[in-house]
Amino acid sequence: MSRTWSDAERARMVRAIELARPYRTHPNPRVGCVIVGAGGKVVGEGAHRGVGAPHAEAVALGEARGAARGATAFVTLEPCSHTGRTPPCADALVAAGVARVVIAVYDPDARVRGRGVAMLRQAGIETTVGLMGDEAIRLDAGFHHHRRTGLPYVRGVVADAEARADEAVGVDIAALIAEADHLLADTTGPAPTTRRKLAGLAEDGHLYVAIEDMEIIEALRGEGLVDTVSHYIRIGADHEDLGAEDGLRASDAVEVGAGYLRIDLERSPASWPPLVRRRAEAVIPTRYGHFRAIGYESLGDGRQHVALVTGRVVGEEGVLVRMHSECLTGDVFASLRCDCGFQLQEAMHRIGEAGRGVVLYMRGHEGRGIGLIDKLAAYALQEQGRDTVEANLDLGFPEDSRDYGAGARILADLGVNSVCLLTNNPAKRAGVEAYGVRIVERVPLVAGENDHNRTYLRTKVAKLGHVIDMEDRPPGRVPETVGEDGPIRQPPETGKPAIGKPQA
Ligand SMILES: [Zn+2]
Numbered sequence: 234m235s236r237t238w239s240d241a242e243r244a245r246m247v248r249a250i251e252l253a254r255p256y257r258t259h260p261n262p263r264v265g266c267v268i269v270g271a272g273g274k275v276v277g278e279g280a281h282r283g284v285g286a287p288h289a290e291a292v293a294l295g296e297a298r299g300a301a302r303g304a305t306a307f308v309t310l311e312p313c314s315h316t317g318r319t320p321p322c323a324d325a326l327v328a329a330g331v332a333r334v335v336i337a338v339y340d341p342d343a344r345v346r347g348r349g350v351a352m353l354r355q356a357g358i359e360t361t362v363g364l365m366g367d368e369a370i371r372l373d374a375g376f377h378h379h380r381r382t383g384l385p386y387v388r389g390v391v392a393d394a395e396a397r398a399d400e401a402v403g404v405d406i407a408a409l410i411a412e413a414d415h416l417l418a419d420t421t422g423p424a425p426t427t428r429r430k431l432a433g434l435a436e437d438g439h440l441y442v443a444i445e446d447m448e449i450i451e452a453l454r455g456e457g458l459v460d461t462v463s464h465y466i467r468i469g470a471d472h473e474d475l476g477a478e479d480g481l482r483a484s485d486a487v488e489v490g491a492g493y494l495r496i497d498l499e500r501s502p503a504s505w506p507p508l509v510r511r512r513a514e515a516v517i518p519t520r521y522g523h524f525r526a527i528g529y530e531s532l533g534d535g536r537q538h539v540a541l542v543t544g545r546v547v548g549e550e551g552v553l554v555r556m557h558s559e560c561l562t563g564d565v566f567a568s569l570r571c572d573c574g575f576q577l578q579e580a581m582h583r584i585g586e587a588g589r590g591v592v593l594y595m596r597g598h599e600g601r602g603i604g605l606i607d608k609l610a611a612y613a614l615q616e617q618g619r620d621t622v623e624a625n626l627d628l629g630f631p632e633d634s635r636d637y638g639a640g641a642r643i644l645a646d647l648g649v650n651s652v653c654l655l656t657n658n659p660a661k662r663a664g665v666e667a668y669g670v671r672i673v674e675r676v677p678l679v680a681g682e683n684d685h686n687r688t689y690l691r692t693k694v695a696k697l698g699h700v701i702d703m704e705d706r707p708p709g710r711v712p713e714t715v716g717e718d719g720p721i722r723q724p725p726e727t728g729k730p731a732i733g734k735p736q737a
């Protein structure tokens with residue numbers, strides 16, 4: 234089924250999201266619905282306004298009345314299939330004679346997920362899911378998180394050293410502390426209640442908890458109690474200084490309480506507490522030499538990354554670095570649809586040969602950040618003639634959702650502050666430099682062009698600003714690298730980098 238959304242369809246879903254946004258519906262979800270009649274005009278709109286109020290679909294259908302027959306309904310969440318205070322919305326859509334339903338996201342609750350969609354489809358209604366799904370989740374991150382995990386959505390924040398948490402709160406702090414104590418009551422590990430301070434705001438069902446101690450944040454993360462980690466800073470002179478010295482833009486910060494801004498974790502200045510943590514380390518011999526594999530966890534999102542390090546890198550000038558975005562299909566299955574696997578192998582080869590450098594393997598960057606399933610969906614769209622950028626946009630994602638903050642922080646933890654970055658992507662260079670890593674040179678990494686990915690590579694050049702010389706480069710190494718006989722490149726001979734020894 235085609236998933237190519239038109240601008241008009243996008244606009245309808247944007248409207249549905251905006252309809253839902255103003256309402257505090259906790260613990261119910263925010264939901265918006267727009268019904269477009271057969272003639273293309275909006276015939277009904279609705280939003281869920283809170284507990285006890287009718288569901289968004291019911292409101293919109295009530296407004297549309299007879300005009301709902303043959304219409305298309307745009308709804309930000311899978312219509313409900315259970316009977317609560319109101320009859321199931323899936324039934325109501327069927328009864329109204331709606332011809333088509335476009336849904337942003339499935340219900341995150343595994344117990345009911347897909348049931349509403351199945352009911353609609355059984356009734357012969359053309360039902361598609363995925364238009365602006367990411368936006369719809371952001372509309373109510375707390376609800377989605379809670380339904381997915383059963384846990385409250387809590388943001389841990391690391392207060393800037395000068396911040397006094399008790400100054401920050403202009404709301405009922407006693408109630409917040411009580412709620413936090415309740416949430417934390419079962420937490421093992423360090424006694425957080427005695428050591429933490431609260432600078433929280435109960436907002437949209439999210440609780441922000443300011444904790445000055447990273448150990449506690451880790452303990453809470455381990456319990457699944459802290460969902461994301463970010464920084465607070467004071468509004469005022471601090472903020473202006475940050476703007477000047479660290480390149481932070483005011484738009485990156487959100488005002489969360491009296492005198493405080495919340496700064497996105499990944500955009501925090503490099504001098505603030507590291508929000509990646511080294512968890513384990515071991516030597517991995519590869520066909521490109523021996524690497525120290527250092528496992529990191531990003532405290533912001535819990536993602537686990539690996540740094541493959543060879544030779545002495547601490548404080549060295551111009552360390553060769555590849556910041557590689559995970560690509561299951563390319564890296565593991567040797568897919569020819571992209572050049573990722575080839576680039577990874579080539580980067581390890583070059584860094585192994587140089588005897589000094591770092592390959593950062595960044596998880597969660599699949600499909601330029603859209604995730605594995607959606608990447609496969611984007612491939613399906615490409616089979617219908619869309620290019621890689623259009624396909625991501627069709628699925629409601631930005632053309633590139635990756636962020637390089639965690640990678641930059643890992644480099645800082647490794648003591649690497651001067652880098653020769655192996656990439657064809659100038660935007661990646663800028664993304665890394667934004668976090669204070671000095672890039673002395675961008676080193677092209679051209680590998681693996683073949684008949685299957687030539688169009689993809691040309692799109693990256695044309696639309697994403699990649700610098701690849703498509704005419705003069707050597708042909709791809711497809712037979713060489715993925716031949717039946719397996720991998721082909723021999724390991725570097727002796728003199729292969731030994732761990733810990735300084736390399737030339
Ligand atoms: Zn409903």
Ligand SMILES: [Zn+2]
Pocket residue numbers: 560562563564571572573574
């Ligand atoms: Zn790939």
